[in-house]
Amino acid sequence: MEPTTFAGAGLDRAAERRGDPTWVAERQAQPPRRAVAVTRDGVVVEPGDPSRLARVRLEGAAGPGPVLLGVEERGALFAVAVDDAPPDGSVLGLREAAATLLQDEGGLAAHATALLNWHRRHPHCSRCGAETQVAEAGYVRRCPRCGAEHHPRTDPVVIMLVSRGDEVLLGRQPSWPADRYSALAGFVEPGESLEEAVAREVLEESGVTIRAPRYYASQPWPFPGSLMVGFFAEHAAGEPVARDGELEDARWFSRAELERSVAGEGALRLPPRLAIARRLVDHWLAERGR
Numbered sequence: 564m565e566p567t568t569f570a571g572a573g574l575d576r577a578a579e580r581r582g583d584p585t586w587v588a589e590r591q592a593q594p595p596r597r598a599v600a601v602t603r604d605g606v607v608v609e610p611g612d613p614s615r616l617a618r619v620r621l622e623g624a625a626g627p628g629p630v631l632l633g634v635e636e637r638g639a640l641f642a643v644a645v646d647d648a649p650p651d652g653s654v655l656g657l658r659e660a661a662a663t664l665l666q667d668e669g670g671l672a673a674h675a676t677a678l679l680n681w682h683r684r685h686p687h688c689s690r691c692g693a694e695t696q697v698a699e700a701g702y703v704r705r706c707p708r709c710g711a712e713h714h715p716r717t718d719p720v721v722i723m724l725v726s727r728g729d730e731v732l733l734g735r736q737p738s739w740p741a742d743r744y745s746a747l748a749g750f751v752e753p754g755e756s757l758e759e760a761v762a763r764e765v766l767e768e769s770g771v772t773i774r775a776p777r778y779y780a781s782q783p784w785p786f787p788g789s790l791m792v793g794f795f796a797e798h799a800a801g802e803p804v805a806r807d808g809e810l811e812d813a814r815w816f817s818r819a820e821l822e823r824s825v826a827g828e829g830a831l832r833l834p835p836r837l838a839i840a841r842r843l844v845d846h847w848l849a850e851r852g853r
């Protein structure tokens with residue numbers, strides 16, 4: 564199976580070495596001293612080549628950086644936050660960039676964005692409120708007052724395609740473009756297995772109970788720091804009713820309706836191909852087509 568969009572960065576994260584400040588300082592001081600640059604809501608790509616992230620010089624970085632992404636063939640690669648993006652049109656929104664970046668470059672973009680988002684959103688110690696300091700090349704924030712160590716967080720979200728024979732359950736949020744429907748999804752709660760979260764979210768959002776949840780694939784989703792965990796599940800009981808206030812509609816769609824949408828016909832608009840929701844639909848259709 565091909566990796567999902569935002570997965571598949573090819574570099575070595577150097578996880579066993581980045582805790583060594585001497586090693587990190589050497590990587591920062593030695594050429595090639597390169598970094599990828601992340602703005603508040605986008606990434607900087609090579610001017611004239613939106614399939615690759617620009618490699619900028621380490622100097623002049625704002626924010627918590629530089630944080631280490633890892634080591635690639637040409638040496639260490641860092642990520643820096645830039646406030647003043649170059650005015651040459653080389654900044655792309657992350658979703659836009661996902662459509663043009665090569666697989667491994669998209670993985671780097673997600674890695675850099677999620678990590679820097681975490682730094683931006685967590686400047687203070689959640690235990691005592693003091694300002695924390697960056698350590699371990701950006702993978703820890705340490706509190707100088709109480710000694711607490713804070714690690715980058717990733718919030719798991721389950722997303723699931725529920726099927727009943729030859730139809731699947733999709734829902735839509737009021738803010739989406741007209742006729743857009745997607746797989747149901749929601750955050751995993753404390754003390755819950757992924758399978759339990761799948762069942763709870765489907766029931767909560769649509770009133771439908773499911774059985775046989777089956778893991779399919781996952782996708783880093785750096786908006787700002789989620790991990791989408793994709794499942795298939797089978798309908799057990801109940802008819803869908805949008806009822807938790809999050810969705811304005813939830814209903815069954817036939818395989819024929821999905822196939823028409825994939826072919827660019829009919830009213831239904833499925834999520835873009837970069838989203839794991841679309842991968843779930845495409846995979847379900849391919850399995851049925853055999």
Ligand SMILES: [Zn+2]
Nearest residue numbers: 688691706709
């Ligand atoms: Zn503290």
